[in-house]
Amino acid sequence: MLSYLAKRLVQLAAVVFVISVLAFLLVHLLPGDPSVTILGPFDTPTARAEILRQLGLDKPLPQQYLTWAGNVLHGNLGRSFLTKQSVAHAIAEAFPIDLELVIVSQVIAFALALPLALVASRRPNRAFDRLAGTATFGLLSIPAFILAVILALVLAVEIHAFPATGFTSLTTSPVQNLRSIVLPSLALTAGSIAVYFRLLRSDLISTLQEDYITMARSKGLSDRYILLRHALRPSSFSLLASAGINIGSLLTGAFVVEYLFQLPGIGYQIVESISARDYLMVQGMALVVAVAYVVVNFAVDFLIVLLDPRIRRA
């Protein structure tokens, strides 16, 4: 098991490296450079050259990358070209928002998808299964941005139950924090519910046809006990793998929802920084997202190894 995990760790470290290089190269491929946004209309060749020199952007790309990577390894992600704020500080402000958004949305998704799948898989193609399947299919069909707008209009503008925009940090007010995160979490969770339900349901149905389940039934164990103790664990590998990928993509993929609810998370900040050609900010945030993605997926791999003795023995 250790060698498997070590191998995965090396692979994931390579992913982080590749993403850091790609992020670095991609931002430099964008037309224009930070001098455009820094100087605005008074962009003269002399002023532009001076700005690029001050920012170290007049050096060859490999040298710029090595300088940046060296600084990162020393814990220095640099400062925004524009706001002069520390990139690390900006990440520290933005990342908890994404983290909370992901956690709350995934808790809701699992809390709804798991029981639905367990009940539906007991009697496949019966009324409840079809109803749940149709409902989750409907959820899957609604884009998050449409759901976000509907939720905001109904629950914020009309009922005033939640704020339409903005984020209150947990330390400022736990209650307000929860209120500010509910609507975006609901908007994000719809797709996850559908995917998790479908994966778990089909795996459960498949598992429930295994010989050892028949054996368990013949021993007189209750359906509930069989489902929870014998079927759920071996049926959850696809679900966990999917959750790992989903959580990773939500860390930045929530941009549209962040935009609609004005949550200054990582995705939102990356898009803003790309527009402003704020290279260090984009690179730093892309790196953090890559690391988070890797950590989440490594944790999921580890969990699967723990749950699946076949991998442990391999």
Next chain:
Amino acid sequence: MDGSATPVASPGDPVDSPGDRRPFAAASPAMSSAELPGAGRLGRRSFLAGAGAASLAGLGGSLLLGGCSTGTTARTSQPLPSSAGLPPKHGGSLHVGTTSEIDSFSPFSGHWDNTGLTYANTIYDTLTAIAADGSAKPYLAQSVTPNPEHTLWTITLRPGVLFHDGTPLDASVLVKNIEAFLGSPLTGPALSPIAGARVVGPLAVEVSCKEPLVAFPYYLSTQVGVVVAPSMIDPPAGAAPRPVGTGPFVYESWVPNAHFSATRNPRYWRKGLPYLDRVTYLPIVDDTARLDSLLSGSIGLMVSTNPDVLLKLRSSRSYRLVDTLQRSVGEPDMDFIMLNTVVPPTNDITVRRALARALDVRALIKLFDAGLTQPSTGLFPPGSPYYAPTGYPTYDLAAAKALVREAEARHGGRISLELATIPSSREVLATQAIQSMWQAAGVDVTLAQVDQATLITNALEGHFQAYTWEQFSAPDPDLNYVWWSTTTLAPVGSIALNFARNDDPLIQAALQRGRENADPSVRVAAYRTVNERLAADLPYLWLSRTIWSAAASADVAGFDGGRLPGGEAAESFAGGVLSPVQVWLS
């Protein structure tokens, strides 16, 4: 606007007491007027009245000139009865939804749009401010006095003013500020007529100009009129200086794209002000989300350029609403199509005339501006002293077709061009409408979307044919000198502040007359000439003025006007610039 030609001196500093029973007890005039050329929103955040999506570009908003027109008080749509008779109250906290986020609190490097100026009104003060009659009045300065030639201006500061960190405001600090503005690559070019500044007394500074500059007091009401503490001028290398000013609120925290908070300055030099204990700004770039935030109670005050906001709230009695529809003094923000006058086919005046004739602006306004504005025929709206008929070609499809045929004969083939805009759904729709109008006249039009940063670069270097654009808001026309001057021309590929590259010596001569002459009638004639020449040269196809609106919940007052320290009525909400100094919660 003749205030620029005369000394501006404050008769004193009457107390703006809570007993001032004005209905909306006055937004601070400080910086409620246009910022410097280039120092502001060069971006064309809105086209035919704005689209929040464009602000996704974040800094993007910093392309076009700062959105502030000066002039008469704003029209109050009065969805609510006036709050006249209610004395302002102290205390409370207000959340304000802004249209964009800023990049810096430093006036030397920040590309301040209306949000930047609003933030500045919170932390800082400007040396002068614009009164309701459009004249520049002393604000942080006690007086601003020229020599007879207007080449030497003496600024005398108010005594006893302290920065938030306790540093006294004196002449040496002001000189440091002016030198920082002159040395900044962002603000320096706009202050090119200024030669330097020197201390002539404990509170007096003499500013010398390379040429007569009668509009100097107006410059001091903009971004370059902001005075910051010495600690902001020489910050530690690479670090963001903590904003320290003399303004009504003290900087508390700023998380870019999240919020900016400030608390009441207990030592503010305008006694009794501000009323609020705390103000928090939330950048909500999407117009719908901002409106939803107001309707849901997440924010108490917001600004917008989206006519839908006006339409939705003007009939409601639960909200207060002001707009800039009726402003007539100074230059409003203009929406227009900018044509490159040195690249084919738009280098041909016949083509430009055809494009102007083919543009049904009234239909565009109906489609995208809810019919709220009128087609523009020049820089100045009716009611402005500079307004006069310009002879600008109006919509005439038959004439447009004839002009296209004439151009085709000369060019030996069909006329085709590219019209580009920023990636905003609203602007894209508008360009599609324009495309169909021009195609109806026989011009082949392809559309393109260009991100804000690239748009700026292309405009500077002349790599465009037709761009949708928003610009020219200013308290005095001289502040737009660099955009129309022949001294800022350059060939394609080189950087030119005269983006359209319109080379008209008559405009240059008129601009120079307006800059140097203190006689109001001469200035009026000069800028009318500029306006007429632009209508003849057609580097800009005018659409309409940008409508700014500010909407607030019923308990928020004092955001649309007020009084200056000298007792004059201040210019009210303009150009999307708010000031929290006299805002109060009922």
